[in-house]
Amino acid sequence: MSFENIKISIPNTSYSNYTIYHILITIDTKSYTLYKRYSDFYNLKIELENLYSIQIPYKFPQKSLFNTEKLIEYRRLSLENWLNEIINDKFDLKWKKSLQFKEFLNLKPTIFSSIEESNREKLDTVWQLTLDNNDTTLSQWDQLLKESQIDLxxxxxxxxxxxxxxxxxxxxxxxxxxxxxxxxAKFNQLSNEQLKLRESLLSSLNKEIITIENLQSIDNKDLIKQSTRKIGSSIETSKTEKLNNQQLLQLQRQTFNQQDQDLKELNQIIIKQKELGISINNELIQQNELLNQLNEEVDHTDNKLHYANKRTDKFI
Structure with a gap:
């Protein structure tokens, strides 16, 4: 599916303790609406910039202590332009191709991607299940767990x-x-032991996902080149040229073991960094809530002052 088939707008907003932006997304002839706060947009921006270690080049509305009608309208237009700039950029594709951006707009994971049609159908099917499958039985849940383990x-x-x-x-x-x-969470019939067991299995699955992501981020070309001895070729190093095949195999095992140890240490570092990132994100969310509360209090005080000024004018 090409990006020309997607249209995004924020036609209006609503208010319920905080401003909600209504995102209208049209793909071909189908449309749906998402409801997001300003903090949701801001958190997405930070997440994408942390992912690629570079600032997003498109203009984003700044934070403010005050939440006037003019500011809300300015933000509505600015956030709409921000989303469309990401979608319509034909040169810098990494922002719209990221899973974080697709999940934010509830887009299929295969959109903007050039993958084989068979794999596209499989991914879209799994994605659709995550949205629509509210009737999963316990046996289906266990089967899906096994399938996920096989995939990983x-x-x-x-x-x-x-x-x-x-x-x-x-x-x-x-x-x-x-x-x-x-x-x-919907399986209320599970005992505490059964629930903890499945939570433990999910935790192990999540750790495996993180491990694989770390392994995929490493360039393996040099490792493959050094671990392959071709008959009749002269790709030996000074360290391996005097070794026979058995000694070379032993050296490779030692190298792999050391690399596994290094990866485990790297994994621990990344996990700690992730926990730190989550803590920072939670702190930002709390600060956003405090800013919203302060904004409401300022509006309330402003109304009181306006009322007091009116009463004062009557006595002058």
Whole structure:
């Protein structure tokens, strides 16, 4: 599906303790509406910039302590332009191709992507299940868990063979994990032990996803080149040229073991960084709430002053 088929607008807003922006998304002949706060847009912006370690080049409305009608209208137009600039940019594609942006607008994970039609159908099917499947039984949940584990195992085994195929398998497995995580809470018939067991399985699944993502982020070309001895070729290094095949195999095992250890340490560092990022995000959300409360109090005080000035004018 090409991006020309997508139209995005924010035709209006509503207010319920805070301003809600109504995002109208039209894809071909189908339309749907999403409801987002300004903080949702801001959190998406920060998440994307952290993902690519660069600022988004499109103009984004700044935060403000005051929430006037003029400011709301300015934000509505600015946020609408911001989304359309991301969608319509034909040169810098990474923003709209990111899963975070697609999930924000509830778009299919295969949109803006050039992948095989068979894989596109599989991904879209899993994505649709995460949205519509509210009738998942416990047995179906357990079966989906097994399928997700298989997908992740296949993704891990493909890292050194075909990185693209490995990433596609990871997306399928991760989407199934998201569906599992979403549907677990509705099984009220589970005992505490059964619930904790499945929560533990989901936690292990999430750790495996993080591990695979870390492995996929490493350039494996040098590793493959150094671990392959071709008959009749002269690609030996000074360290391996005097070793026989058995000694070379032992060296490779030692190298892989060391790399596994390094990856485990790297994984721990990334997990800590992720926890720190989540803490910072939670703090930002709390600060946004405080800003909204302060804004409401300022409006309330302004109304009181306006009323007091009117009463004062009567005595002058």
């Amino acid at each position: 195992n296949e993704s891990k085994s493909l890292i050194y063979k075909s990185l693209d195929q490995s990433k596609k398998k990871l997306i399928i497995g991760r989407n199934k994990y998201n569906q599992l995580n979403k549907n677990l």
